[in-house]
Amino acid sequence: MSDFVSHLPIGERIPMPEGGIPFWEIFPYEGDLQIKVLDEPVVPEPPRRGEAGPEDCGCQEGFRNPLWSDDHWVLVGPEEPAALPAVVLIKPKGHYDLMTLPPERSAELGPMLQRAERAIMSLGGIARVHVNRWGDGGAHLHVWLIARPEGMLQFRGTCLPLWDDVLPKLPAEVWAGNRRRIAAAMAAEGGVSHI
């Protein structure tokens, strides 16, 4: 166990920090809140999906819910409507995580993120596209791009995914239309739309 973890207040009630994020306008919840008591650390951690390789990941049989792809990259996203105008993920077709991405793919990642951001911005009414890479669920690199609607200042910053969880979902036809337009905007610069 690391020094960091051994110094955490595991099992103790942690007081709510004055002025912390729960007191900011971007925090989606209000009322009486308390911080969860920390569980004991789990070391070694359980393997992530795909940790043992492409067979374990299933990525070489294809990607679920693709919007667009080219020879090396695929843009995927849920078919079920989210609340925000766009939630998509960019992935390499090869089974890599960020640390293991070959140099030629790494060099493409920046331009690919720019293309995906432009495609989402082309929907209109989008102030910002939030780009996130967490990777705690799956070992196959997946970078989230989440649209923040213009004018909604409470949705700024790190709580945007929490707002997506609590807001009413988009009508199915609006969501499908947004996915189609993003796929078409990507395909306009190369690769193919799958919608």
Ligand SMILES: [Zn+2]
């Ligand atoms: Zn994979």
